[in-house]
Amino acid sequence: MPSITPTSSGAIFKTMRRYAGRSANIASVLTSVKKLVIPRYRTVEVIPITSLPSLNTSKASYPQELRLRLKWIFKEDEALRIKGLIIDLDGCVYVGNKVVEGVPEALEELAKRGIKLLYLTNNSSKTAYEYSKKLKDMGIKAETNDILTSAEATACYIAERYGARGKKVFLIGSEAFKAELEKRGLAVVDSLDVDFVVLGVDFSFNYDKLTKACRAILRGAKFIASNLDATIPSEEGILPGAGSLASAVTKATGVKPIVVGKPSKRIILEALRRLGVGKEEVAIVGDRIETDIKAGKSTDIYTILVLTGVTSLEKLLEVDEKLRPDLVIDSLADIVKALEHLS
Incomplete structure (x- = not known):
């Protein structure tokens, strides 16, 4: 033909x-x-x-x-030679605890072709080890060093930017997030006398945590958020994300957080460092315009949107031209054919 x-x-x-x-x-x-x-x-x-x-x-x-x-x-542009992919998890590889059909086979084929894969998630509720186990249970080969979470990136950012010795953190977040902070030498305490208020998704979020966070920030603690995702996709429907919790803190204090996760360049630069591939040979794949695609655009990385998560076709048609993805596919399962066409 x-x-x-x-x-x-x-x-x-x-x-x-x-x-x-x-x-x-x-x-x-x-x-x-x-x-x-x-x-x-x-x-x-x-x-x-x-x-x-x-x-x-x-x-x-x-x-x-x-x-x-x-x-x-x-x-349509010059042929792309993709050597590495930064891949979102929620809404892209799986939704809740259900893997997207055809994705394990597609990822296996990419690995066979020598394409480096790094899984990048804004969800701070699990450790890299826990995400690795979840992926393996779904038939996807992934080691802990193949996964970068916003919790890990945030802990690294604080330790590298401000130092960890003697620094105290009030955390709104998971036990996994706490472990990442403590791993870098930061003390997680239940006190208003802290250097940082750090926020991620927290399924036990309550009024007491909100009050303490606001008071600590008003006393001078730096406000840092792992991400500002308003929602998290699940099998039952959307759940409030870290961004929804951060909005409550900002509304009460008037202070906006420093954001480490997508769409911040901070986490993308760390992802590129781990991949060991130049950004001109990397594509980022995700289901969110405001995080995955915006992160790629801000760092001049080729962007691929999947329609298995929060972005619908109707929403895509309303996106500002500057944030339009370079490629849209129904599912990550289509990625091999898509890259063949682009190369």
Whole structure:
């Protein structure tokens, strides 16, 4: 089958698979439709994404075939040679305790091809060892040094930036977060006389913790958050994330936290250091525009969005142009084919 490549370099395209019985009015609704055949794929329609936001249609009335058939969004550019991937966990590799179908096989194939993988999560509720065990139970090979959590990154940041000796922390967070802080020599105490108030996701968060955190900050403690994710995906639905808890503290004190996790450059630079691959040969994969994709954009890393987590197609169409991902795939299970197309 012959291959035709879009000629408008740098343009962003939305790609949809054709199927039998499709509505014929899609071309009249969406402008500038082009045809293309991608090797190993069926014929697809390619539509410049810049034409989509101008449509005067509500989410509910948006063409159903667009919502159902969207498969790829990709930026045509020079061929990419990806040697390393920074991969989000929640909403990308798994949702709650359920692995996304086809992901273990895709990750195994990437490893066989020599692509370095680093799993990067903003969720600070578990240690790297616990995440490693969780992944192995799902059929995914991952050692502790293949995983970087926002808790670990935050503990490293505090110890390296401010020093650990004699420093005390009031923590809103998990036992795993406490272990990371103590590992770096920081004392976690239940007191208002502290140097730092450190916040991560805390499933036992209560009014007493909120009060103590606010009072310590107003006394001069630095406010540091592992991340500002408003929610966490789960099998039962979304759960409040660290960002929701941090908002309560900020509302009461007027103090915004220093953020270490995604989308901060701090955690991405540490991830790149661990991968040992130049950023021009790395892509970041995740399900959140405001964290995963924004983190990649801020560090000039190729960005890949999956639709298995919190970002829906409708939400994607409303994203500011500066935060549009370079590539969108239905699932991380599609990553091998996607990288083949980009290379």
